[in-house]
Amino acid sequence: LNSQVIKDLRSQRAQVSRRIAEMETRYGPLHPDIIKAKRELQDIDGQIKSEINRIISNLEAETAVQRQRAGSMASSVGQARGALAGNNRAQVRLNELERDAESVRTLYESYLARFKQTSSQDGIEKTDARIVARAKLPTGPSSPKIPLGMAIALISGLGAGAASVLLRRALDSGLVTxxxxxxxxxxxxxxxxxxxxxxxxxxxxxxxxxxxxxxxxxxxxxxxxxxxxxxxxxxxxxxxxxxxxxxxxxxxxxxxxxxxxxxxxxxxxxxxxxxxxxxxxxxxxxxxxxxxxxxxxxxxxxxxxxxxxxxxxxxxxxxxxxxxxxxxxxxxxxxxxxxxxxxxxxxxxxxxxxxxxxxxxxxxxxxxxx
CATH class of the missing domain: 3.40.50.300 (P-loop containing nucleotide triphosphate hydrolases)
Incomplete structure (x- = not known):
């Protein structure tokens, strides 16, 4: 009902029908102008029918797409419900683990307090320092890495050169051949x-x-x-x-x-x-x-x-x-x-x-x- 093409075709059909009615009052049904106008009317009817079929086919395609989207959304809702049920079960397990962790944390803090007391007493007598590894004398700079820089510069130069050649070729509007x-x-x-x-x-x-x-x-x-x-x-x-x-x-x-x-x-x-x-x-x-x-x-x-x-x-x-x-x-x-x-x-x-x-x-x- 909202198609502008069908509205225009129907307007043309009304004009042609009006013209046929006027000519039939003047001439007989076998007059060439009347036959030509009737053929034009049939052509307009065919165009209206084909346009309606095209619109209906488009609406059917949109309906199929919306059905697929509805099915996809229903599947997503089912997955979300399953995930929610799993989250509820996991929340119960999480609460149990948090209680266990709290009890273990309390026990650890008591041991840590006792360890600090013991360490403070031992530190008065001797230092707690030792050599883990010997430092090595550097033989070259740690930065910049020259081979890596040269490789990156070479690749960048080749890329820039190829890009400039392609750009110049694309912008070349002269006559060559x-x-x-x-x-x-x-x-x-x-x-x-x-x-x-x-x-x-x-x-x-x-x-x-x-x-x-x-x-x-x-x-x-x-x-x-x-x-x-x-x-x-x-x-x-x-x-x-x-x-x-x-x-x-x-x-x-x-x-x-x-x-x-x-x-x-x-x-x-x-x-x-x-x-x-x-x-x-x-x-x-x-x-x-x-x-x-x-x-x-x-x-x-x-x-x-x-x-x-x-x-x-x-x-x-x-x-x-x-x-x-x-x-x-x-x-x-x-x-x-x-x-x-x-x-x-x-x-x-x-x-x-x-x-x-x-x-x-x-x-x-x-x-x-x-």
Missing amino acids: AIDVENQLGQSCLASVPALGSTVEKGTKVPTEPFRYVLEKPLSVFTEGFRSLRASLLYSRLGNEVKVIAITSSLPGEGKTTTSMCLAQVFAQAGQSVIVVDCDLRRRSLNDVLGIDAKVGLLEVLAGTARLDEVLLRDQQGVDYLPLARSQYTPKDVFGTQVMDQLLQTLRSRYQIIILDTAPVLPVVDTRIL
Whole structure:
């Protein structure tokens, strides 16, 4: 009677019954709406019946539990009654033993008083002292116990180390494997490039320019990571040719320029014509890596004050670079203009691969426009 679910179902049943009565006054008993409403009424009746059966089964289970508790309590009461009867018998025996002990205590006190009198008289004549055992000279400190302390410290250190490792592993929310990237981000993982310092031989100095290491060590694990990235990019869109690749990151200093130049070297080693375009208007990292100070660059080409062939730089591997010159004036919107679209179309016709070294996507809006 107190079930809110049954109350709701009965309220629904009353509404459906009222609706059936209204429809029967309008239509015949074989009207589809009436048949549908009757089926709904039967479904509600079935739900009410199943809910009642569930409540009854729960009450029966509670009744069984209460019966078991009542039986357990009855057993406990019987045990308590038996223990009380045993305690009564033991109390009678205890009273007898207390009377015996009192009589023995009185006799002992009389003997003790007599013994004290005798001892006081004998103490006047000689002392009652004797050597029980010879003291031994200690050969070491009694405390602290160094072996036990070292053992406890070793066990505690191992436990603390294991706990810290497990805690760090539990709190680690980063992306470690390609499966983590695909499961947590819902994106395809193209490749994993190892840190350069972890791939060089022990004792070898880590080169400051990773793209030169790609040229010097074409069979290294570091270079193989970029080969895997190149293969994934080329075959990421089956049936469509991949020509323009934009490299970006969330924040500055995460290796966009390094990735762009190393990837360009791998494309050049495969015999493809490639160009790297510096699209980071604020940092201009391409100039620092190449060690140049460009006088003209991408902005001048877009403004029409310089031709594309005058601005391009080429290294020994045949990779072309389109840098950015240091300029006091930068237009507000560079990459959303028609001139930029025309430049990309020109680069598509001249190169097989175009790599755009862009700005970080979170603090700068240029990359999203590009």
